[in-house]
Every structure is written in C-alpha cells, then in structure tokens.
Amino acid sequence: MTPAGAISLGDIGFRYGRETRNTLSISELHIKAGQRVALIGASGAGKSTLLKLIDGRLRGWSGSCRVLGQRLDPQRQPPRSWRRKVGFVFQEFALVQRETVRRNVLHGRLGHVEPVLSLLGRFTDKDDHAVDRAMCDVHMDAFADKRVDRLSGGQRQRVAIARCLAQTPRLILADEPISSLDPMTAQSILTILRDRASARNATLILSSHQPALVADYVDRFIALDAGRIVFDGPPDQLHEHRLSGIYRNAAATQHERPHEFA
Numbered sequence: 012m013t014p015a016g017a018i019s020l021g022d023i024g025f026r027y028g029r030e031t032r033n034t035l036s037i038s039e040l041h042i043k044a045g046q047r048v049a050l051i052g053a054s055g056a057g058k059s060t061l062l063k064l065i066d067g068r069l070r071g072w073s074g075s076c077r078v079l080g081q082r083l084d085p086q087r088q089p090p091r092s093w094r095r096k097v098g099f100v101f102q103e104f105a106l107v108q109r110e111t112v113r114r115n116v117l118h119g120r121l122g123h124v125e126p127v128l129s130l131l132g133r134f135t136d137k138d139d140h141a142v143d144r145a146m147c148d149v150h151m152d153a154f155a156d157k158r159v160d161r162l163s164g165g166q167r168q169r170v171a172i173a174r175c176l177a178q179t180p181r182l183i184l185a186d187e188p189i190s191s192l193d194p195m196t197a198q199s200i201l202t203i204l205r206d207r208a209s210a211r212n213a214t215l216i217l218s219s220h221q222p223a224l225v226a227d228y229v230d231r232f233i234a235l236d237a238g239r240i241v242f243d244g245p246p247d248q249l250h251e252h253r254l255s256g257i258y259r260n261a262a263a264t265q266h267e268r269p270h271e272f273a
C-alpha cells in the first residue's frame with residue numbers, strides 16, 4: 012500500500028487505437044504526497060496522456076496505477092468520491108463558454124454537493140467562499156459576471172485554474188497551465204499553484220514547455236520522450252546539456268515517425 016496522496020505506477024503500457032508503438036511505456040514511477048512535479052518533453056512525448064492516466068480518464072492501458080490510495084481500473088471510471096479529490100486544469104480549458112466566470116468556477120464545487128442540490132443551484136456559503144477566493148487568487152474577481160466567451164485566452168486559462176482551485180483538490184493535475192499567459196501572469200499563477208498546493212499538502216503535477224520558468228516552483232522534473240521517462244530529478248540537476256539532449260532526442264525520434272506528423 013502506498014502512502015495516502017502518493018501516486019504509484021508500475022509497468023504501464025498504453026497505445027492509442029491502431030498505433031504500432033506505445034504512447035506510454037513507464038516501468039516505475041512514484042510521486043510522494045505534497046510533491047510538486049513538472050512534466051516536460053517535446054510535443055507528442057506523452058505528457059497529456061500521462062496526466063489523463065493519473066486522472067482516471069484513460070482506458071485500455073496495462074500495468075498498475077494507484078492514485079490517492081485508489082487502484083485505478085483500466086476499463087472503468089473511478090468512483091465519484093475519489094474524483095472530487097483530483098482537480099484537472101485542461102489544456103483547452105474545457106469551460107462552458109456561454110456561462111459567466113463565477114458559474115464556471117462554481118463547477119469546481121460540484122463534487123462537494125449532492126448532485127440533486129447542484130441541479131437546483133444550491134451551493135453553501137463554504138462553496139461561495141471557495142469560489143470567491145479562487146477568483147481573487149487568479150485576479151479574475153472583477154470579471155465574475157462576465158461571460159467566458161467574451162474573455163481573452165489568458166483570462167480563460169485563469170478561469171480554468173480558478174475552477175480547479177475552488178475544488179480544493181488533494182491532487183492538482185495541470186496540462187500546460189501557463190501556455191497562454193504573459194511572463195508576469197505566468198509567474199503569479201505558478202506562485203498560487205505552488206502555495207495553494209503547499210498549504211494543503213496537495214500534490215501538484217503540471218506539464219510545461221517552459222522548464223526555465225517552472226523550475227523555481229517545482230521540486231522535481233520528469234522528462235518524457237516517446238512515452239518513456241528519460242530524466243527524473245530535481246531542477247538543479249537538469250543542466251542545459253541534458254535539457255537540449257531531451258529535445259534533440261525527441262526531434263530524432265519524431266523524424267523516424269513521419270507518418271504521425273503528416
């Protein structure tokens with residue numbers, strides 16, 4: 012049994028549809044509760060797929076995957092009681108475009124209320140407080156009543172992060188959470204993710220194409236190349252030559268697979 016909050020993967024194999032190669036091949040990976048991890052690697056390396064696996068949304072993989080004390084089943088959805096402990100910031104934000112910022116952030120509280128009460132729009136003061144705080148954290152409180160489809164890309168990304176924070180999850184999975192943000196906003200969002208995760212001893216795993224920017228906010232980098240872990244260590248061990256090696260190898264691997272990029 013792994014300690015509560017930890018992630019433990021063993022002999023993971025996964026491929027999409029009729030792909031000939033595995034998208035993920037991970038022999039072993041353990042992440043302790045409260046650890047902050049950045050997933051890096053070239054486009055197509057498998058970062059989003061790994062996050063989906065840990066989020067319990069991937070089907071048809073082999074091996075063993077235990078997250079927050081729950082053994083995930085490759086064929087089934089995890090239970091609702093588990094799901095509310097895991098917050099996900101989607102790469103494409105996954106917001107309800109015609110709803111306001113506040114309504115979207117409130118969706119982060121759905122796992123905390125009875126489904127029938129949420130349908131009636133009955134949320135508690137605690138839910139409202141969590142929503143207000145999350146909107147303030149990402150500096151979107153002034154936009155609370157604005158429809159999401161009237162926002163910029165960076166503002167939408169902050170709403171997606173606020174929705175996740177409002178959920179108060181024990182595990183935060185964030186797929187490129189700063190990709191649409193200017194450098195100053197990116198730093199402030201990374202600070203909030205780090206501080207909010209630390210305050211609750213929540214585990215944070217984010218993917219990013221900006222290793223230099225995220226290095227100050229994580230204690231561990233995991234680099235993927237073609238679904239395999241090619242580096243796993245603290246930021247101060249990710250020297251420039253290793254980093255350029257990771258991306259050079261990835262470029263070479265992709266060159267061998269031109270059909271994927273046709």
Ligand SMILES: Nc1ncnc2c1ncn2[C@@H]1O[C@H](COP(=O)(O)OP(=O)(O)OP(=O)(O)O)[C@@H](O)[C@H]1O
Pocket residue numbers: 027028034052053054055056057058059060061271
């Ligand atoms: N739904 C899907 N069906 C088929 N193939 C997929 C699907 N999603 C991803 N892939 C393929 O799986 C591989 C890994 O994709 P993934 O999105 O996990 O990479 P990534 O490292 O997150 O990339 P990026 O940095 O561009 O977001 C890629 O070759 C991609 O084309």
